[in-house]
Amino acid sequence: MIRYLAGRIATMLGTLAVISVLVFTIIQLPPGDYLSTTIAELRAEGETQAEEKVAFLRDLYGLDKPLPLQYLTWVSGFVQGDFGYSFEYGRPVAEVIGDRLFLTLILNFVTVLFIYLVSFPVGIYVAARRYGQVDYTLSFLGYLGLATPNFLLALILLYFANTLFGISVGGLMDPDYTGEAWTAGKMGSLAAHLVVPVVVIGISGTAAMIQRLRANLIDELQKPYIVTARAKGLGERRILFKYALRSALNPFISDIGDLLPQVVSGSVIVSAIMSLPTTGPMLLSSLRSQDMYLAGSFLMFLAVLTVVGMLVSDIALALIDPRIRIGRGTA
Incomplete structure (x- = not known):
């Protein structure tokens, strides 16, 4: 039974790893992102420093890095209990979910x-x-x-x-x-x-x-x-x-x-x-x-x-x- 449980848990972890890749890929498929929408909204409101603010956020959360590095950052955060940052609510995801x-x-x-x-x-x-x-x-x-x-x-x-x-x-x-x-x-x-x-x-x-x-x-x-x-x-x-x-x-x-x-x-x-x-x-x-x-x-x-x-x-x-x-x- 112990060998059976170890095998099933190993399969479960491998399945979650594959699913995490699929989830990250699917989320990246739609054109643009939340910050791109933020740029458009700030411009519509007459904000002159919109792009500078968004560039700061991209650098802060690593969104300007290649996608493999973004994925590794996201997955490593999951292992440590850090689910990322919610741009819509302006707080960490763990606090937003609560x-x-x-x-x-x-x-x-x-x-x-x-x-x-x-x-x-x-x-x-x-x-x-x-x-x-x-x-x-x-x-x-x-x-x-x-x-x-x-x-x-x-x-x-x-x-x-x-x-x-x-x-x-x-x-x-x-x-x-x-x-x-x-x-x-x-x-x-x-x-x-x-x-x-x-x-x-x-x-x-x-x-x-x-x-x-x-x-x-x-x-x-x-x-x-x-x-x-x-x-x-x-x-x-x-x-x-x-x-x-x-x-x-x-x-x-x-x-x-x-x-x-x-x-x-x-x-x-x-x-x-x-x-x-x-x-x-x-x-x-x-x-x-x-x-x-x-x-x-x-x-x-x-x-x-x-x-x-x-x-x-x-x-x-x-x-x-x-x-x-x-x-x-x-x-």
Whole structure:
């Protein structure tokens, strides 16, 4: 197992290195940059020393150096915890992100937890009672959840909350706690405000996982080894949980690596609509303004989530399924 983990971590680090090159290259592809836009704005305002100011900034942050040197400076800063400088906000990226990254992690962790906690009991229930009234009703609701974009659901909730109840469901905490230190009251406010965005962001993933789990379990329950287990007199509950469910788990364990970045990227528009203080709206702003270091930090954050999720799913698969070999011929 130790050799397996060492190999997977080495692969993860190599993958991140390749992704960092791709991210840096893609960020450099659009013509111009944030400082070029700054020159145009300063000239429009009648600033006579615009080019001198921008030249100073280019020299200060090494933007006048060749691209390979700029990349090495950027990557070496990541290793040291320095994510660069945000030109749009006029502060280091680490300070700009601040609590936004922490809140993003909390929001998406709770969303993934919500998806699994809801989809597994419902999926198992409808698979065990397939082709009944409950199965058809929950399947219809699942298809409805798949067909409804999460940003549209967010708009509907915002409208009805304001018109019917006169309250706002936007944000992740009460305005009084914004910028304050973390206390029990602030954590309680965060927990209360998490309910709506978690449901909005996770509803489509929950519906998709319910349908997949139902289909996988129905397929497993019709296989010959299940028929043999029934013929031997094993109870339906034991057959379902000990044999069929365990065999159907593999796709959902392997989905962990894809689910984390999907939830993060899918919550960008929802965060903008619901005024959530997460990294989503800031990512959109940084891409529009070509704030290269800020946008690159967000993209690398998604890459880290992806490779870490893949590592977690590989380890979980190796532990759950004995058929998966995790070494040179060792199960």
